[in-house]
Amino acid sequence: MFYFDNSATTQPSETVMKVVQEVAINYFANPSSIHFMGEKSKALLNSARQQVAELLDYKESEIYFTSSGTEANNWVFHAVLPALGSLHSERKKVIISSIEHPSITAQIEMIERMGYIVELAPVDEDGVLDLKSLAQLITKDVLILSTMSVNNEVGSIQPLDAIAELLKDFPQIVWHVDGIQSVTTQFENMLNKRIDLLSLSSHKFHSVRGVGILAKRQKVDSEPMLYGGGQEAGLRSSTENLPAIVATAKALRLSKESQEIVKPKLKLYREKICQSLTSQKWQVYAEQTGSEHIICAALEGVPGEVLVHALAEKSVIVSTTSACSSRKHQAHHTLKAMNIPEAISTSAIRISMSHTTTDEDVTALINAIEVVSQKFNK
Amino acid sequence: MFYFDNSATTQPSETVMKVVQEVAINYFANPSSIHFMGEKSKALLNSARQQVAELLDYKESEIYFTSSGTEANNWVFHAVLPALGSLHSERKKVIISSIEHPSITAQIEMIERMGYIVELAPVDEDGVLDLKSLAQLITKDVLILSTMSVNNEVGSIQPLDAIAELLKDFPQIVWHVDGIQSVTTQFENMLNKRIDLLSLSSHKFHSVRGVGILAKRQKVDSEPMLYGGGQEAGLRSSTENLPAIVATAKALRLSKESQEIVKPKLKLYREKICQSLTSQKWQVYAEQTGSEHIICAALEGVPGEVLVHALAEKSVIVSTTSACSSRKHQAHHTLKAMNIPEAISTSAIRISMSHTTTDEDVTALINAIEVVSQKFNK
CATH class of the missing domain: 3.90.1150.10 (Aspartate Aminotransferase, domain 1)
Structure with missing residues (x-):
């Protein structure tokens, strides 16, 4: 074949599968349990989070593990947007690039039902965001701008450094970048420091299914994505998928290196x-x-x-x-x-x-x- | 130890880990891909769904895979409640048993913000729902009743057959049961046919982390829990976590048997x-x-x-x-x-x-x- x-999707590597096996069996205790087996799991979780933070150049407390890239992309409009919206009720606009993945575009109707105006930023004939048009859309009414790093259908690399320039006078706009297709060859492109929210997906870089990453700058407010036991600093409750998280941190490092x-x-x-x-x-x-x-x-x-x-x-x-x-x-x-x-x-x-x-x-x-x-x- | x-949480069994390994490597293609490797993955996904449906006595189309029990429990109020609420705007009440897991109780504030009245159903000194009190709370204003099969802290078995009796004259009330602690020894208790929504969690029965199940009767409407590529009949988008899903179907069968x-x-x-x-x-x-x-x-x-x-x-x-x-x-x-x-x-x-x-x-x-x-x- x-x-x-x-x-x-990519095939999980042998290295990744060994990590999954090792962690699933030897670190199976719930990281929320207070006994020493739980503490051991918790320490491993922290070290995976620290590793991802270093690879992406965020703080450890800014890395949130989800179940998928789709969930990370949903988080932006399900949980960040309502939090921003209630803080800044005068701002009503959301800009989404016209070439986003369905996990962004399928949310547009919902965003509109929430009372926001969604504007689509056009691209040129190579599938690259048109900076002039984007500049015109960027106004002080905008709450969130959502773009990609690498388009998933044609591979066009988006000019993130130039977009950061456009946003220089708009520090209040929260900028989300879907970096899901960027890991294989365009890792650097998604590391611009102006980016506020970055989504990744484990199975696009030879890790196992079941892990997404949302890197979220501390200053960006968010409501919880899932309610419950208070995991992921209270924003995404659920027993942490430790074997897949540890494997994903490793696979991300191997990809970057x-x-x-x-x-x-x-x-x-x-x-x-x-x-x-x-x-x-x-x-x-x-x-x-x-x-x-x-x-x-x-x-x-x-x-x-x-x-x-x-x-x-x-x-x-x-x-x-x-x-x-x-x-x-x-x-x-x-x-x-x-x-x-x-x-x-x-x-x-x-x-x-x-x-x-x-x-x-x-x-x-x-x-x-x-x-x-x-x-x-x- | x-x-x-x-x-x-339970330790994943050797059998389960073998399934994970086998599926992750040999069925790694995306079930949404139209080539034959994708078709092979899709067929395996369908057969896991069929197996879970038979074990729980639901239709195959009534089984939805989530990333966790917490996500399944969040689905009830994040996606089913709004769908019901917009169909039946005159009904404003939700009943939640007073001993639910945080993945239910942590949602109460959010439910109230959505404009609903939450009533807590009390339990007796053994942690069993008090049926008389519950009977008084059940009125035609109620949209959802959420109870457990087995309590996670004291192990009390809830009288689900008797609750079904109480609901006999209220077919419009959607009844959710958190069956997460029920799989090990009380499998039968959660199979009452009157239950509309049933939540399960993979890692409570020796499967790997990362899979929840929401069994949802066809007649119960729901908005999407996650928006995107349209997986899980359009209600829970995300590339399916096939290795963990297949392993979970097997672990569920072994638990029942x-x-x-x-x-x-x-x-x-x-x-x-x-x-x-x-x-x-x-x-x-x-x-x-x-x-x-x-x-x-x-x-x-x-x-x-x-x-x-x-x-x-x-x-x-x-x-x-x-x-x-x-x-x-x-x-x-x-x-x-x-x-x-x-x-x-x-x-x-x-x-x-x-x-x-x-x-x-x-x-x-x-x-x-x-x-x-x-x-x-x-």
Whole structure:
């Protein structure tokens, strides 16, 4: 199997699975228990939190573990927005970039029902936020601005440093960044100090499912996301998923440390794959500006699903849009925001890599692209 | 180590860890992906859901996986209550039993802020819901009634069949049961067909952390608990935690199947332990009416924390109240509802067992109780 769907999910590494096993068995006591087994679990939890804090350059007390990236993204509008809204009742606007993941966009209706006005920030033809338009949307009425670090469908890298500049005169605006697709090759891009809230998801960087991270600056208020025993400083009650949290801290460290090796490797792979696609008459999106690990391309006239299945017959695993949208046969959300006509965007696929991607995988992919393209280009 | 804190959390079984490992590595693809690896994951998810549905006697489409018991309990008031409230704006009351877990009681303030009136249903001296009082609270203004199957602090078994009788003339009241402490020995008690919503938590029955179950009858409306990619029939978006879900379905089956062996075994253990406690001048609560696996007892004049640490010195692990309350040094919530004076309830500990509890554990516990009691009874 040649797996190119790493943006949907990655395979947990052996190292991660060993940590899960070790912690699940030997540190199984509840970190909230006051006996020494509980204290041992609590200490391990604290050290995982400290490790994540250092990797992301936040304070330990600013790291909150959730159950998923979706939950972290929901936290922003379910719990932070009401807290801000009650402090600043005169501010009624929320800005969301037009290429966000469904875990953000599916909340828009709810945000509007809560009485806020949602404005969508447009992107250019490469899927990069249009800074001029964004500058016009940023006013003192805005409570939250929500953008991405790396887009999940076309891989476009968002200009976070430039956005931070735009926000210089608006310290009161809470800026959320969805960094979920940023870990593999664009770790640095999500570390801008102006970012107030950052979401991550364990299973996108070879950890096990079941852990999201919300890094939240101390100054940002929040209501509880889940009510109960008072875990996560009272904001997200639930017995902590210690084995998965410890494994995730480790996987995050490995991702950050390997960045400088993985980036150039995947950049070369990406160039080779894009070259092959272009030579076979595919349209490649964000070719020059995209992140090293994601390629989005379309073969006009052939539905994305047909392409996915044709490549799968050659044991090459790619996806249409994001996994979270693919079963719903939704139009390609990001390409739509990039003004790509539906006639061609429905023919798009996503090829997504990771540090586990090998020369052999890439050769198999390029061969499969050739065979499939020739079949449909006839 | 002699572990008697199984109501706080249980050690994942070897069988469960093997399932986690196997699924995490071999079924790692995202169940939402349309390629055949995704389809394979999706099929496994469906079969786990089917298995849980059969074990709990619900339809497959009525089983929702969350990240924890706390999340399942939050779902009731975060997502079901608003949906009911907008359908039945004339009904404004919620009844909650006075001995619920913090994951229910911590929501009360939020429920009241939403504009509802919360009434607490009292319990008798054994921690069992007082049916006469409950009957008086049940009126046609009530939207939701939330009770437990087995109390987490004293082990009292709630009379769910009798409550179902009380609800006979009120089919419109949605009845939620927290079954989280019921799996070990009181599986049957939570299966009453009148129950509309049932919460469970994976790590209370030897599965890994990270899975809660909300069984929800089809007729009960709900808003989404998490917004995003539309997983869990659109009500709880998030990439499904497949390894932990499959392991949890298996652990639930093993718990149900072993019930008839575990119940009498733990009943005998409980009798022996209670006898020892009583002979050492401890006050035992719900002694005759409690669940087989939980014992709550107090040694007057000695703080619960001191007892926990004294027993831990003999390698015997017990807890004060629920793990979720213990670090907060809260008064014993259930004993308070049972009208036990604080002078003695602060001296209470909880001893909680599981099918893994052995003769050797019980002997060690009884010896340690003897030593510790004699020290403090001097």
